[in-house]
């Protein structure tokens with residue numbers, strides 16, 4: 269192991285925090301990750317990961333471990349929730365994999381997170397500390413520090429704010445920018461494979477798009493379970509995560525959707541619900557030796573299925589820039605931000621548009637969507653996604669030289 273290049277404190281131990289820890293530890297930094305929860309872990313169920321995430325995970329040294337836990341679907345399918353007909357699909361089989369150099373997959377969130385956690389736990393440069401609620405930060409003479417609710421201070425050469433959509437680090441940096449309600453609630457449940465109707469046990473990430481609502485399902489955990497997410501337009505005025513949800517509410521909001529899809533919503537005995545939000549783009553993620561990463565920098569709606577992928581890409585770019593600049597934090601942070609800002613915000617803005625104009629339209633807009641999407645060829649789809657799935661924002665040469 270090379271001599272330590274310095275110490276970095278990370279606020280937040282989600283996928284962003286633990287992936288950054290691995291990237292930096294592999295580059296010779298000592299890393300402390302502070303997590304507010306009593307234990308490191310992930311709530312929720314499935315997550316989709318594009319080829320760009322696999323490029324990132326390879327760079328971060330966990331690609332093979334993640335591949336072993338993923339389910340490799342054949343297609344991304346969009347169904348019309350009113351007619352019950354297929355609108356379009358993207359084939360993510362061999363030709364897609366060859367084009368983008370990696371697969372499109374689905375994985376249980378806890379499995380993805382645990383791959384990074386295990387790597388962190390066995391890395392001599394990483395210290396994981398739970399039960400620490402970061403309340404703020406300060407730049408110091410030689411670096412930066414965070415303060416936690418317990419009154420302790422954790423100081424390093426730099427601080428990374430990876431504390432999610434309600435980031436305290438971002439709030440202090442920006443003076444408190446508004447969380448923007450999407451106007452949507454997502455209900456999540458996991459079905460056992462035998463609970464899933466046989467006619468819908470597709471090896472696909474399937475999306476049923478109904479006016480003002482949509483549902484997504486895909487297999488997980490070696491086909492033992494199915495992930496089910498039902499999202500609808502709402503007038504709820506707060507943002508919330510992992511609240512208890514009622515069966516009646518979700519069934520009521522999908523009353524207009526074809527029975528073949530709607531019947532899925534009758535299966536779960538319990539639901540958890542997320543009231544979703546994002547934030548408008550900001551022009552800087554840096555304050556001296558403090559920098560934002562993941563949802564703290566660019567929280568997004570889930571409609572592009574890319575928030576966690578972007579957090580892992582951030583970790584790649586930050587590690588790469590620190591290495592490239594020989595530990596010059598100011599130069600590395602500036603180049604990290606320059607490389608990440610447009611790409612990450614393209615996902616944020618695209619996700620807003622996808623939610624509104626692809627997943628939820630009604631009337632003539634629904635017919636327009638079906639006609640335009642239905643006319644696309646597989647080449648059209650792949651060409652349109654090249655900017656996203658073709659890499660991580662880092663050149664292929666840089667990605668390979670580090671792996």
Ligand SMILES: Cc1cc2nc3c(=O)[nH]c(=O)nc-3n(C[C@H](O)[C@H](O)[C@H](O)COP(=O)(O)OP(=O)(O)OC[C@H]3O[C@@H](n4cnc5c(N)ncnc54)[C@H](O)[C@@H]3O)c2cc1C
Nearest residue numbers: 280282283284304316402432562563570573574575576577
């Ligand atoms: C319904 C839904 C579906 C999604 N589907 C996908 C998908 O298919 N593909 C995809 O790529 N992304 C998806 N996402 C987005 C993805 O979940 C996020 O973008 C990703 O989790 C961001 O990781 P993060 O580490 O930046 O933030 P988080 O996951 O929010 O982690 C932040 C961590 O910091 C901790 N923390 C917060 N505040 C403090 C504090 N003050 N002190 C200490 N610790 C703190 C939290 O406890 C948490 O552990 C989805 C999101 C939702 C809501």
